[in-house]
Amino acid sequence: MNATVYTRKDFQTDQEVRWCPGCGDYAILAAVQSVFPELGIPKEKFVVVSGIGCSSRFPYYMNTYGFHSIHGRAPAVATGIKLANPELEVWVATGDGDGLSIGGNHTIHMLRRNVGLKVLLFNNRIYGLTKGQYSPTSEVGKKAKSTPYGSVDRPFHPLSVALGAEAGFVARGVDVMQPHLKGVLRRAAAHRGSAFLEILQNCNIFNDGAWEAIVEKEVRDDRLIALEHGQPLVFGKNRDKGIRLNGLALEVVSLGNGVTEADLLVHDEKNPNPAYAFLLSRMETEPGFPTPIGVLRAVDDAPRYEDLVANQIAQVQAKKGAGDLAGLLHEGDVWEVK
Amino acid sequence: MATTIEAPYRRKETLESAVIRFAGDSGDGMQITGSQFTNTSALFGNDLATFPDFPAEIRAPAGTLPGVSGFQVHFGASDVHTPGDAVDALIAMNPAALKVNLGDLKPNGLLIVNTDNFKEQDLKKAKLEKSPLEDHSLDAYRLFPVELTRLTRAALKDLGLDAKSMDRCKNFFALGMCYWLYNRSMEPTYRWLDDKFKGKPVLAEANKLAMKAGYAYCEATEQFQTSYEIPPAKLSPGTYRNISGNTALAIGFIAAAQRSGLRLFQGSYPITPASDVLHELSAYKQFGVTTFQAEDEIAAVCAAIGAAYAGQLAITTTSGPGMALKMEAIGLAVMTELPLVICDIQRGGPSTGLPTKTEQADLFQALFGRNSEAPLPVLAASTPGDCFWIAFEAARLAVKHMVPVIVLTDGYLANGAEPWRVPTVDELPKIDVSFRTDPADFLPYERDPKTLARPWAIPGTPGLEHRIGGIEKQERTGNVNYEPANHERMVKTRAEKVARIADEIPDVVPAGDPDGDVLLVGWGSTYGSITAALRALRARGRRVGHVHLRHLNPLPKNLGEVLRRYRRVVVPEMNLGQLLMVLRAKYLVDAIGLNKVQGKPFRQDEIEQKVEEVLG
Numbered sequence: 045m046n047a048t049v050y051t052r053k054d055f056q057t058d059q060e061v062r063w064c065p066g067c068g069d070y071a072i073l074a075a076v077q078s079v080f081p082e083l084g085i086p087k088e089k090f091v092v093v094s095g096i097g098c099s100s101r102f103p104y105y106m107n108t109y110g111f112h113s114i115h116g117r118a119p120a121v122a123t124g125i126k127l128a129n130p131e132l133e134v135w136v137a138t139g140d141g142d143g144l145s146i147g148g149n150h151t152i153h154m155l156r157r158n159v160g161l162k163v164l165l166f167n168n169r170i171y172g173l174t175k176g177q178y179s180p181t182s183e184v185g186k187k188a189k190s191t192p193y194g195s196v197d198r199p200f201h202p203l204s205v206a207l208g209a210e211a212g213f214v215a216r217g218v219d220v221m222q223p224h225l226k227g228v229l230r231r232a233a234a235h236r237g238s239a240f241l242e243i244l245q246n247c248n249i250f251n252d253g254a255w256e257a258i259v260e261k262e263v264r265d266d267r268l269i270a271l272e273h274g275q276p277l278v279f280g281k282n283r284d285k286g287i288r289l290n291g292l293a294l295e296v297v298s299l300g301n302g303v304t305e306a307d308l309l310v311h312d313e314k315n316p317n318p319a320y321a322f323l324l325s326r327m328e329t330e331p332g333f334p335t336p337i338g339v340l341r342a343v344d345d346a347p348r349y350e351d352l353v354a355n356q357i358a359q360v361q362a363k364k365g366a367g368d369l370a371g372l373l374h375e376g377d378v379w380e381v382k
Numbered sequence: 383m384a385t386t387i388e389a390p391y392r393r394k395e396t397l398e399s400a401v402i403r404f405a406g407d408s409g410d411g412m413q414i415t416g417s418q419f420t421n422t423s424a425l426f427g428n429d430l431a432t433f434p435d436f437p438a439e440i441r442a443p444a445g446t447l448p449g450v451s452g453f454q455v456h457f458g459a460s461d462v463h464t465p466g467d468a469v470d471a472l473i474a475m476n477p478a479a480l481k482v483n484l485g486d487l488k489p490n491g492l493l494i495v496n497t498d499n500f501k502e503q504d505l506k507k508a509k510l511e512k513s514p515l516e517d518h519s520l521d522a523y524r525l526f527p528v529e530l531t532r533l534t535r536a537a538l539k540d541l542g543l544d545a546k547s548m549d550r551c552k553n554f555f556a557l558g559m560c561y562w563l564y565n566r567s568m569e570p571t572y573r574w575l576d577d578k579f580k581g582k583p584v585l586a587e588a589n590k591l592a593m594k595a596g597y598a599y600c601e602a603t604e605q606f607q608t609s610y611e612i613p614p615a616k617l618s619p620g621t622y623r624n625i626s627g628n629t630a631l632a633i634g635f636i637a638a639a640q641r642s643g644l645r646l647f648q649g650s651y652p653i654t655p656a657s658d659v660l661h662e663l664s665a666y667k668q669f670g671v672t673t674f675q676a677e678d679e680i681a682a683v684c685a686a687i688g689a690a691y692a693g694q695l696a697i698t699t700t701s702g703p704g705m706a707l708k709m710e711a712i713g714l715a716v717m718t719e720l721p722l723v724i725c726d727i728q729r730g731g732p733s734t735g736l737p738t739k740t741e742q743a744d745l746f747q748a749l750f751g752r753n754s755e756a757p758l759p760v761l762a763a764s765t766p767g768d769c770f771w772i773a774f775e776a777a778r779l780a781v782k783h784m785v786p787v788i789v790l791t792d793g794y795l796a797n798g799a800e801p802w803r804v805p806t807v808d809e810l811p812k813i814d815v816s817f818r819t820d821p822a823d824f825l826p827y828e829r830d831p832k833t834l835a836r837p838w839a840i841p842g843t844p845g846l847e848h849r850i851g852g853i854e855k856q857e858r859t860g861n862v863n864y865e866p867a868n869h870e871r872m873v874k875t876r877a878e879k880v881a882r883i884a885d886e887i888p889d890v891v892p893a894g895d896p897d898g899d900v901l902l903v904g905w906g907s908t909y910g911s912i913t914a915a916l917r918a919l920r921a922r923g924r925r926v927g928h929v930h931l932r933h934l935n936p937l938p939k940n941l942g943e944v945l946r947r948y949r950r951v952v953v954p955e956m957n958l959g960q961l962l963m964v965l966r967a968k969y970l971v972d973a974i975g976l977n978k979v980q981g982k983p984f985r986q987d988e989i990e991q992k993v994e995e996v997l998g
Contacts, residue, residue, distance in 0.1 A: 057849070059862070088841070088843055109848065110849035112850070113851065120682075121684045123674070125691060127689060128692035150681050153681065369636070374621065374623065378621050379623075
């Protein structure tokens with residue numbers, strides 16, 4: 045193998061990073077820059093596309109091809125790039141406002157089509173770049189610049205949205221959990237179809253502690269559940285709690301008193317029925333349930349959009365032969381004037 | 383002497399040109415009937431122009447006034463520039479069609495009416511108190527009442543079709559009548575029917591029978607004493623086809639892709655009257671065309687921008703409301719200096735406006751619709767066939783100058799048709815494209831000293847990894863930069879880049895008088911009406927010239943000088959004076975507007991009258 049061997053440095057640019065000191069985005073950038081060199085993909089094949097927002101500055105700091113587009117439209121720009129050249133590795137960096145509010149339409153349609161893009165949705169539950177308005181993932185009652193009396197909007201749950209939009213790969217990482225984050229980034233990179241990765245991220249200026257109730261070291265074992273394919277859904281500092289299926293709902297059970305791991309749900313990221321992953325994505329909405337991190341769903345059997353488009357062109361060309369310009373110009377009834 | 387085979391009272395009259403209009407309910411197949419007559423006349427060798435006019439509703443309630451659909455064709459033995467101000471022959475399939483269209487029929491004009499649709503109920507739907515067939519209101523015309531429905535059914539009685547299917551053929555009975563009246567062959571329509579109903583030969587047969595019955599009816603009945611001949615036009619030598627603006631636009635882009643060696647990418651979202659361009663291109667996959675029907679107008683243009691970034695010839699096609707949605711993204715293409723062609727097939731507005739009617743009121747939107755200083759080249763097609771050349775030119779400018787280009791056509795050009803001289807492949811200039819590949823000293827915003835174009839450096843090229851985006855760029859490096867002086871320089875550079883395109887725009891040469899009393903300045907689909915008016919005015923000894931602008935930004939370099947050669951400048955536009963304002967602002971010329979916003983093209987006489995009025 046004579047491919048260039050890259051290091052993290054190869055993916056760093058000479059541009060000064062301009063996120064606020066302490067922003068969770070630094071950790072995400074570091075994780076991506078350390079995973080990209082591992083992938084064995086020539087650097088010139090990477091394109092990082094973004095919309096608008098703090099997260100969308102991401103391409104400027106990645107020494108790859110990059111396109112900082114307009115608010116919400118990164119999935120559409122990225123779709124065009126991928127259709128034009130399916131060989132490229134196209135990553136989308138977006139945020140909760142960019143990807144779920146102004147660009148929500150593009151996000152769902154990109155997933156529906158199964159374009160082979162990797163989407164990193166940085167979720168800090170706030171509009172940071174515009175200095176602190178509530179976002180579509182902000183909790184009800186959120187007091188922010190535009191909601192001095194508290195937000196009355198019901199929030200989106202990004203993983204539920206992605207699953208509803210037919211996503212084949214749905215996962216979640218956390219900015220402050222580097223090894224785990226790198227793991228899910230690797231998994232996203234390996235997925236051929238649309239890969240949707242929500243990254244819980246802190247905004248220490250406008251929404252400090254956005255996720256501290258679940259990701260702080262002292263509480264995370266009880267408030268998060270790290271999903272692993274083939275393993276029972278166990279969580280808790282003492283690994284004494286689990287998730288059991290009861291009818292069409294999940295329930296939290298304590299292990300012991302006759303309840304064993306054998307009674308628990310065994311995580312199956314390849315479950316063909318998206319209802320299973322959807323149940324997992326709803327746990328965070330219920331009091332007492334842990335928030336899942338890791339890969340909820342990884343079903344990669346659907347053809348990629350860009351391949352279908354290219355195949356259709358190839359099939360027509362095989363059937364009709366490559367287009368002939370003179371023939372095209374003279375198509376239909378023609379007549380001569382002498 | 384009663385043995386002659388040809389009835390002795392029959393005579394053939396030769397005409398220079400004729401205008402006929404088929405009018406009926408939107409379910410009556412008037413557009414197909416008109417297109418067939420047009421195609422046959424084109425193949426016969428007439429010059430022609432068409433005006434399809436149909437309602438926005440797919441099927442307004444049958445028989446009502448809003449449901450009337452019409453197709454007008456003007457065909458002649460010499461140059462035909464407009465669909466015709468007034469109609470020589472009107473075919474009215476029901477009372478509503480008669481009521482809506484009668485005003486355009488010339489006195490003593492030929493009027494064929496389907497009397498089977500004049501029952502009390504039909505009259506009521508058309509809001510008519512009594513039948514115009516009985517109240518002498520049609521006395522000024524040569525009225526031919528025909529039981530079109532009954533006669534069609536009679537002709538098809540042996541095919542075993544139900545009444546509804548038989549009635550759907552009555553437009554072909556009317557077409558057959560017109561073929562007899564104008565001495566046209568039915569062969570081209572036979573061929574079309576065989577192709578159209580490949581899987582349902584009985585329907586091809588039914589329509590053929592109906593058409594033959596209509597032809598035979600004219601032959602047999604004594605109603606028609608005269609038939610007409612319009613000899614072929616003396617067009618310049620070459621191969622011709624009949625072409626609509628949207629078809630011409632579509633194949634113009636394929637031609638540009640072929641001549642540049644680029645793959646064509648179209649991002650689009652369905653919208654009237656632009657959807658046909660998407661339909662056309664999606665059928666040409668053998669040319670390697672990628673058509674992306676996006677989730678909305680914004681995604682359509684953004685995907686095209688992505689494809690342009692990745693090295694394809696990218697276009698997006700829409701109409702006015704879609705343009706409005708795309709504008710932020712077009713600004714992004716201005717900022718990232720990527721080649722992109724944006725086609726606005728204009729329609730009546732604002733907002734939803736008149737979706738199926740024509741207008742040219744998006745010039746300001748094209749020129750000024752983006753936030754901040756975001757100039758870009760704007761081109762406009764003058765005739766249906768010119769849409770081909772404008773598409774080609776827009777693509778050429780976009781890739782040569784690394785700039786988004788807006789193409790303006792309109793509903794009238796899009797759906798209208800004319801005979802078009804087919805160019806040979808060699809007549810189409812090669813479009814030179816070179817992607818940057820050399821990493822040595824590569825800077826994404828280093829410019830060509832002549833055109834100021836930046837390099838096209840596409841993802842996948844080793845060593846050219848770089849970032850672009852909507853934030854202001856530092857000169858040469860393309861890095862994010864907020865310095866005041868840099869911003870001003872970049873704003874001016876982007877403007878200068880577009881302005882320099884004027885260096886390769888040909889000077890305008892006025893048609894008609896090279897100087898004189900009045901210069902008519904037009905753009906877009908008014909070309910035909912202005913040309914016809916100019917001819918009539920000059921025949922009357924008026925000293926009038928005509929400049930038709932295909933480049934609306936930048937404007938041809940000699941335009942200011944040409945404007946000053948005439949005493950007055952008149953600008954006919956289907957808007958309230960948009961080019962007028964540009965000309966007045968840019969050249970300080972006291973130009974006069976002739977403005978019409980009725981969803982219909984100018985009539986020739988409207989332009990003539992305005993010039994006469996200005997001449998005093």
